[in-house]
Amino acid sequence: MPSLCRDCFAHAEADFARCATCGSRRVVTHPDLFRLTVAHVDCDAFYASVEKRDRPELLTRPVIVGGGKRGVVSAACYIARTRGVRSAMPMFKALAACPDAVVIKPDMAKYVREGRRIRAMMEALTPLVQPMSIDEAVLDLAGTEALHGAPPAVVLARFARAVETEIRVTVSIGLAANRLMAKLAAERDKPRGFAVISAGEAAGWLAPQPVSLLPGVGPAMAKRLHAAGFATLGQVAALDAREAVRRFGEDGLSLVTRARGEDARRVTPDRETKSISAETTFETDLSSREALEAPLWRLCEKLARRLREKDFAAAGITLKLKTAAFATRTRAVRLPQPTRLPDVLFAAARPMLAKEADGTAFRLIGIGAQPLAPAAEADRGDLADPEAPKRAARWQAVEALRAKFGEDAVLRGRGLKK
Incomplete structure (x- = not known):
């Protein structure tokens, strides 16, 4: 079973739960670890992490980045999240849930500057980097193994360490066969995560998950699916194409294919602006x-x-x-x-x-x-x-x-x- 140590980057085709080189238990093991090339990189609580980096006295404090009492939460550190604070939550609700939080006004110029530094580090790995936001991007490292002298999984582990060392924030990585599953994998193990989902296990992994897990299924669509008797993605995936279109219109076919973990979108460096x-x-x-x-x-x-x-x-x-x-x-x-x-x-x-x-x-x-x-x-x-x-x-x-x-x-x- 291919394995990779995320601390010293030792890797082998053999399964090991603890690194023989450095003793670390931060080991990733997966049958397709060294064959998958599509990765989703997401910085962990980025705005709040940058503020804690610049103000070390806040390291153990709950931090919320957001507007005044009538504004909303732009970001919350993981300490604040354990108290129930979430992005886009009204500030008065966030402060009711976490009254001892340190509230910091967003400094977008600083976040953009740091995001661009991380983006440049990604672009040094592969030309196929598609930004999704200031602190998030999808990469395709196919064909880069000869350049870096290591499979994509190893290169990504090195990248995560470099971001921690140079930028002093952390990232979570999802490695998969397509963009959809890479994004979902990146959300599995935050913060400092590194999760792998192969094409063969995507449908099985998705089947018991709630329909709201699927990107693009917002509260209104989730309510509509529940009303129609679909609570899990496995139930949606079981629909045939004709029934999906009949029930959910022109978006029905896309909904079913994504519920099966299928995604034909390529990684394109120039992200299309839609609005x-x-x-x-x-x-x-x-x-x-x-x-x-x-x-x-x-x-x-x-x-x-x-x-x-x-x-x-x-x-x-x-x-x-x-x-x-x-x-x-x-x-x-x-x-x-x-x-x-x-x-x-x-x-x-x-x-x-x-x-x-x-x-x-x-x-x-x-x-x-x-x-x-x-x-x-x-x-x-x-x-x-x-x-x-x-x-x-x-x-x-x-x-x-x-x-x-x-x-x-x-x-x-x-x-x-x-």
């Missing part, structure tokens, strides 16, 4: 349309800037609202032509907001661009809107002034805070 968005949580709940329009305008400006930075245009927009009771409302509309002008985004979002502003108290508002279009197609003007290119030029001038003199150099009245 771009911006949102904000209010200090106090807002309910009137007039009160909600000011933050909506500011978000439209922010979204327009992000579209320009990422070289995209919005072909459609989605309005998101979260009530004081944490119920989410969304509305979407396609645009007559792609844009990245805030006034066009606002004009399309405003009627949707008017329909939702029915006296309900809202704690959050967001605006997103989806689907996306190439930047070259944005605001070209037509007979219905011949002034679009001129407005685009004015917006570029405004952004240039803000870049030089600050965000408050040029303001629209509707964006002013009351």
Whole structure:
């Protein structure tokens, strides 16, 4: 049985529970250990780990990275997680569960900087690195054994040690035959995990798992599956293609194949951007349309800037609202032509907001661009809107002034805070 020591990297085709070289018990053993090439790398509680690294006095304290009392948890260290704190949890609930937590405001510039350092270390292993977020990526190390003088499993163990030594945070690794199973494997043994799932055991491993384990199955879909009598992935996997489509529509076939552990997606270095968005949580709940329009305008400006930075245009927009009771409302509309002008985004979002502003108290508002279009197609003007290119030029001038003199150099009245 192939085995690998994660501390000294000794490896052999023989099964050993304890490393004969260094005595470590951190040994990975699996029949396909040295044949699998697809890996999912996920940093452990990344934001919180970076903060603990920079503030060693917090090492044994529960740490939450997040906003104010009305914000949400961006990340929680594993000590806080044992108290029930989770990412995206409202801060007031997190502090109720863990009142002695140290709360730190997110420093995204620092997290991006450290994430890029880790990404560069991944790219030294293989050109096939597909980022999934700041602290997460999938790699394909097929064909790299001659380059590194070791199978992918050994190379990944060395990488994990290098990240701990140089960046001083930890990672968990999932090694599998495809991207889906690599991701699920990475979540099995956190923190500092290294889990292996082969193609032959994927379906059997998934069968008893709850349907909510499958990426893409959110609370709404899980509820729908439970209502239809499907509690485990094995029950979903047993459906034939025709029945799956009949029960769950066009997504039914994909749902069944993934429930069996099948995934034909390749690892592609350029991750496809599917949407771009911006949102904000209010200090106090807002309910009137007039009160909600000011933050909506500011978000439209922010979204327009992000579209320009990422070289995209919005072909459609989605309005998101979260009530004081944490119920989410969304509305979407396609645009007559792609844009990245805030006034066009606002004009399309405003009627949707008017329909939702029915006296309900809202704690959050967001605006997103989806689907996306190439930047070259944005605001070209037509007979219905011949002034679009001129407005685009004015917006570029405004952004240039803000870049030089600050965000408050040029303001629209509707964006002013009351």
